[in-house]
Amino acid sequence: MLDAKEMTALDRDILAHGLLSDEAYTLVEAMSDMGSRFGGTASEREAVDYMLGKMTEYGFENVRKEEFTYTGWIRGAASLQATQPVKQDFNVLGLPHCGSYSVEGELYYIGLGTPAEWEAHADEVKGKIVIVDAKSPLWLRRGIHRLEKYGRALEAGAIGFIWMRDQGGFLVETGGMRVGSPIPAVGISREEGMALIRLAKQAPDGKVRVKIEMENTVKELPSWNVMGDIPGTTMDDRMLVIGAHFDSHDIAPGSMDDASGAAVTMEAGRLLAQQRGKLARTTRIICFPVEEIGLLGSRNYLRMHKSELDSVDFMLNLDGAGRGGEKGVILQAWPELIPVFKSISENMKWPFVSDAVFGMHSDMFPFSLEGIPSANLQTVESVSTGRNWGHTICDTLDKVSAHTLRLDSTFVARLMARVANWQPWPAQRKGRDEIETIMRESGLAPEMRYAKMD
Ligand SMILES: [Zn+2]
Known part of the structure; x- marks a missing residue:
């Protein structure tokens, strides 16, 4: 645990490094130029190698890709x-x-x-x-x-x-x-x-x-979750996961959805890796593939890591981070964590919304289904404006701002440094029945009927 003085020093370090860096934008630019990174494309493989290189450069431990196969799709006429x-x-x-x-x-x-x-x-x-x-x-x-x-x-x-x-x-x-x-x-x-x-x-x-x-062609394809760890100190057997998908749909570079989210994930990881030795829990940084056609990277990650899921205290998903606007940590089925995040917000002197609303349409969902305390970082505006450029050919690099990426990356790093040291942690893994009851009580029964629930 850090005292107030040590936390201020950590904040200053993260802000100084993060706000003066173009690293997150460089990641978005490079990944946008590769192509869509849609499952099965050459740009997906290129992005995997690129991220492995970057994670190694940032000093993450156990940097690796984990292969799985899934039913993929190749567009025809x-x-x-x-x-x-x-x-x-x-x-x-x-x-x-x-x-x-x-x-x-x-x-x-x-x-x-x-x-x-x-x-x-x-x-x-x-x-x-x-x-x-x-x-x-x-x-x-x-x-x-x-x-x-x-x-x-x-x-x-x-x-x-x-x-x-x-x-x-x-x-x-x-x-x-x-x-x-x-x-x-x-x-x-x-x-x-x-x-x-x-x-x-x-x-x-x-x-x-x-x-x-x-x-169209429907066939079995390989893909890869890309990850690396920042080992904790006194609680290194407890784990936090920061993750985002790096694929987009096949019709666009997907700079916003979700090269930006993957870039903020990796950049927050880079900033946290510089604070190694000051983080009690271990932090795992994961970039998930093939989210857009069924959350397949995160589902397969969970399938392949069943034995260690009890050690995960919290998963933060960053789908769409780096897009600007007021932020919210939306805590799925763990309202007991709202006071923790409210107090973190005060401590950071950075107002953000903390609420518990269950969402099914990004990579935090498979973690929530496993009962792992999980949240999505999202832009919370008072009026919903729909998908805007998302899922269209207009999701391109010009929509992304280097400064917003810096703000979001430093925000996530400061937030998760606090979570990594928070004690006692008031949220536990929940059972599948409890999760499904919470989902139904939040009005999701109709959606559950049509969604993939395993
Ligand atoms: Zn997305």
């Missing part, structure tokens, strides 16, 4: 065409994990795709190609994830799924579906989606027929 009453082509993207299909049928617009809408219109959806708005209605007080809308389309007997982006700008959004998807799923821009819906309204009988053709 995808097309959407109105066939009746007029012929018209639309620009679409096939959604990951879909295979190869050729289907033609009547179009059905389900609107926002709320549970009530699917229920009321199930008969009309059956046998048709359904188009759904990606927006989540504010009044429902929860986001309806793509996988839930898709799952409900499947249950209603749709033969195709068209995912219309929530914002304009002629951008088409991608997003992972399910391995072995029995029906084709494509993304379309808001502008073209609305034009397609209008075609039906203009048709003499109110009906428009559309055809979706797709050809």
Whole structure:
């Protein structure tokens, strides 16, 4: 444990090194230039080697990659065409994990795709190609994830799924579906989606027929979790994990989602490694691959490290760190840690939000399912602005600011230096039943039905 004077000295050191460094930006720039780092690409392998080199340079111990195999996806052609009453082509993207299909049928617009809408219109959806708005209605007080809308389309007997982006700008959004998807799923821009819906309204009988053709490759691929340790002092058998995914979707460099998060993870690790000897717990820095198509890096990490999971006191996920805005440490199912983080915030003289809200859509989720105290560091704004550039071709280096990366990296390093020394730690590993009860009580029952829960 450090006294107040020693903590001030540590803060000054981290801030001086972190705020005067371009290292995090250098990482984002290099990884963006490699390509998407999407599972199965050459840029993924290049990023793995690059991160191994950087972790070694930063002085982490046991720097290594751990291989696993998963069902991967390689994009092929995808097309959407109105066939009746007029012929018209639309620009679409096939959604990951879909295979190869050729289907033609009547179009059905389900609107926002709320549970009530699917229920009321199930008969009309059956046998048709359904188009759904990606927006989540504010009044429902929860986001309806793509996988839930898709799952409900499947249950209603749709033969195709068209995912219309929530914002304009002629951008088409991608997003992972399910391995072995029995029906084709494509993304379309808001502008073209609305034009397609209008075609039906203009048709003499109110009906428009559309055809979706797709050809993709689904196959077993290898991938690698990349990690290194900063050994603790007096509590070196207790572990903290700081992690983020380094892959992005295959259509963009993914500078924000998530080269930035991986860079802040590694840079916070670099700053902490310089404080080795002042951190009681051991800190493991992990960059996860293939998050975008099913959180596969973190799921496989947990599968491969079952025997040591009891020693993990806390996991902080940094998906999207480095994007700016007010920050929050969102503690999944461990409200008992809120007072700890509130007091850390005061001690850091750096206000941030601490709250417990369960999230299922990034790499903290598999840790939470294992009952490991876990949180996501996220931008908390009073009004949600959706995905913005995320999952589109516009997720590029120009969106990233070197200064925001510096702020987030020093923030994470100072935060986790305190967690590494905190005693006593008031959170324990929870059982799977307890976690699922917390999830259901937080209103996640509908999402749990359509998510991968193992
Ligand atoms: Zn992400």
